[in-house]
Amino acid sequence: MKILVPIKQVATLDEDFEFREDGRDIDPDFLIHDLNEWDNYTLEEAMRLKEGPGGEGIEVVVATVGPESADEELRKCLAKGADRALRVWSDALEDADAIGVARVLAALARRESPDLIFAGVQATDHACGATGMALAGLLDLPHAAVVAALDYTPGSNSATVRRELEGGSYASVRIDCPAVLTLQLGINTPRYASLRGIKQAAQRPIEVLDAEALGVTADALGAAGSASRVRRMYVPEKGRAQMIEGTPAEQAARLAQIIKEFGGAA
Amino acid sequence: MMSGILVISEHRNGELRPVSRELVGAAVALKDATGEPLRVAVIGEAPERYVAELKLAGVDEVLTVQAVVDAFDPEIYEASVRALIEARQPSLVLLAHSVDSLGYAAPLAVKNGYGFATDVFGIERDADGWVATRAGYGQKVNIEVDFPGRSVVVLTVRPGAYKPVETFGEPSVSAVPAPAVTPRSQHLGFEEPAGGDDVNIPGAEFIVSIGRGVGEEDNVEEFKELADSVGATLGCSRPIADAGWLPKARQVGQSGKTAAACKLYVAMGISGSVQHMAGMKHVETIVAVNTDPEASIFTIARYGIVGDIFDIGRELRNHF
Numbered sequence A: 001m002k003i004l005v006p007i008k009q010v011a012t013l014d015e016d017f018e019f020r021e022d023g024r025d026i027d028p029d030f031l032i033h034d035l036n037e038w039d040n041y042t043l044e045e046a047m048r049l050k051e052g053p054g055g056e057g058i059e060v061v062v063a064t065v066g067p068e069s070a071d072e073e074l075r076k077c078l079a080k081g082a083d084r085a086l087r088v089w090s091d092a093l094e095d096a097d098a099i100g101v102a103r104v105l106a107a108l109a110r111r112e113s114p115d116l117i118f119a120g121v122q123a124t125d126h127a128c129g130a131t132g133m134a135l136a137g138l139l140d141l142p143h144a145a146v147v148a149a150l151d152y153t154p155g156s157n158s159a160t161v162r163r164e165l166e167g168g169s170y171a172s173v174r175i176d177c178p179a180v181l182t183l184q185l186g187i188n189t190p191r192y193a194s195l196r197g198i199k200q201a202a203q204r205p206i207e208v209l210d211a212e213a214l215g216v217t218a219d220a221l222g223a224a225g226s227a228s229r230v231r232r233m234y235v236p237e238k239g240r241a242q243m244i245e246g247t248p249a250e251q252a253a254r255l256a257q258i259i260k261e262f263g264g265a266a
Numbered sequence B: 001m002m003s004g005i006l007v008i009s010e011h012r013n014g015e016l017r018p019v020s021r022e023l024v025g026a027a028v029a030l031k032d033a034t035g036e037p038l039r040v041a042v043i044g045e046a047p048e049r050y051v052a053e054l055k056l057a058g059v060d061e062v063l064t065v066q067a068v069v070d071a072f073d074p075e076i077y078e079a080s081v082r083a084l085i086e087a088r089q090p091s092l093v094l095l096a097h098s099v100d101s102l103g104y105a106a107p108l109a110v111k112n113g114y115g116f117a118t119d120v121f122g123i124e125r126d127a128d129g130w131v132a133t134r135a136g137y138g139q140k141v142n143i144e145v146d147f148p149g150r151s152v153v154v155l156t157v158r159p160g161a162y163k164p165v166e167t168f169g170e171p172s173v174s175a176v177p178a179p180a181v182t183p184r185s186q187h188l189g190f191e192e193p194a195g196g197d198d199v200n201i202p203g204a205e206f207i208v209s210i211g212r213g214v215g216e217e218d219n220v221e222e223f224k225e226l227a228d229s230v231g232a233t234l235g236c237s238r239p240i241a242d243a244g245w246l247p248k249a250r251q252v253g254q255s256g257k258t259a260a261a262c263k264l265y266v267a268m269g270i271s272g273s274v275q276h277m278a279g280m281k282h283v284e285t286i287v288a289v290n291t292d293p294e295a296s297i298f299t300i301a302r303y304g305i306v307g308d309i310f311d312i313g314r315e316l317r318n319h320f
């Protein structure tokens, strides 16, 4: 069987960042890249099944929709034991939102025919929380979001999942498979890559495809395949924090005063 | 021509979720601005039981859809909301940005070609149609999005972003026929959060809370001691609880505890994610300590200290 793990290269802002000329995004020179935090957990969950009872035949395929720089994140996954890595890109995808990305992943999933798909609940950069479930919709597969525990026997035609709800309670759900799940932080304890794994991953191939080759037509690609369009991006007005300046000793003295005033008032 | 605003309410375990009234709050403001009628829908096994609570001021019509189970199922919700849209032809559909809608909003939008954005906290309409504002890059920027060419726009709205409507009106009530769905998943039951620690985050008046900025497990001890010496209850953000460095009962936020009685909250090494803030942003005095001057926690804090939590922590102990 096969588990598809779509992963995202996320971006955080450099301390002094600038907007792109059109004002619709950040100038890429000021972005720092990393693997989406949630994707450490999705890969781990796939590896946990592969290494668990009956998992010998499981192939774990990691895939991303992103430019060449995203290879680095795929290699992190290969280093931790993923069997195969794929990257899909076309310049038109610059303008894709989560729905536009899901369309490409759907085309890829149709080619790969996985038995399970594990996406992250959301990404640390834009926190859309949409890609994985949009993918489920496009593939018309059973789906569950914010899964905090998974009970699945490889080859079985159903799984039991624990959806994490607001306030820390849970709902248990039995779901037919193949299915698409979005997995939540804390579902497992992600491993670190070994040095040997990292070395080997550097030599491993990454299959690179363009979206057109996967059969994504122009009317579904990038902006055309998206459900929203960015008009502008801006820094919101700062809230009301009054900054406490000075040396750490001075800052701490003021904080101590705030605490003592509170204690006096309580 | 699509016209009208449709709000999808949420309930769990027989209780209407409070965010439903916030969605109505958001929708009433848009109704006032655009003149479009406002409808609120409820989907459930016995949807009538929620109707009285949804007859809120400003609502023109309450719609019910009968479902085969009361607990949330993504495919029943998706099909029901689609049926509601087809029955009433709204231009805007508002859902809560909640765990349940994370499971069905995107499939609904993508299958029908609706405009779509999540976790929005600003909605307007101008000459081009609906415009929504959400955040990006770890809450550090705002992003304004529109939906060219879409006659229906589905938005999930950030809990806490709008004031709930608390007064009642006299909307009409109609039932929309339930669509045929064969769900491919089955709700088995609810489970309450595990107990564990005897700490009482909801009851604590003074909380010192630590986040990923503590770096490693061995450092947690010195913040335990710090909290003790200043007389605070020690809380934490999610990564600290997920890693098992502190029990889940100490986690503040959407999937943890709400600092309900808290009056002073010192956030140390916490960036200020929406989900963390959901549990503490109401606190009267928030002090944030963070090395990153752009951390979003500073946008809700009363006092901010740009600094290292270890330096500040050690200096602070000298005063107690």
Ligand SMILES: Cc1cc2nc3c(=O)[nH]c(=O)nc-3n(C[C@H](O)[C@H](O)[C@H](O)COP(=O)(O)OP(=O)(O)OC[C@H]3O[C@@H](n4cnc5c(N)ncnc54)[C@H](O)[C@@H]3O)c2cc1C
Binding pocket: A121, A122, A146, B099, B210, B211, B212, B213, B214, B236, B237, B238, B239, B251, B252, B253, B254, B255, B256, B257, B268, B269, B270, B271, B272, B273, B274, B275, B276, B279, B289, B290, B291, B292, B295, B307, B308, B309, B310
């Ligand atoms: C459905 C759902 C539910 C969730 N529920 C919750 C919840 O209940 N509670 C919760 O907290 N999260 C929750 N999350 C996770 C949330 O999205 C964030 O991942 C989490 O809040 C981040 O925690 P953090 O701020 O400690 O870590 P980070 O975002 O990594 O921030 C760490 C901060 O520490 C600062 N820092 C680093 N070193 C230092 C230092 N030496 N001194 C000072 N500052 C330093 C950094 O600048 C950074 O701002 C949930 C997510 C989802 C999707």
Ligand SMILES: Nc1ncnc2c1ncn2[C@@H]1O[C@H](COP(=O)(O)O)[C@@H](O)[C@H]1O
Binding pocket: A005, A006, A007, A008, A009, A036, A038, A039, A063, A064, A065, A066, A098, A101, A105, A118, A119, A120, A121, A122, A123, A126, A127, A128, A129, A130, A131, A132
């Ligand atoms: N460009 C991408 N390529 C592959 N997977 C992605 C991409 N963007 C998002 N995802 C998946 O969706 C999750 C994040 O969801 P979202 O918040 O909607 O971006 C990630 O954890 C991935 O599983």
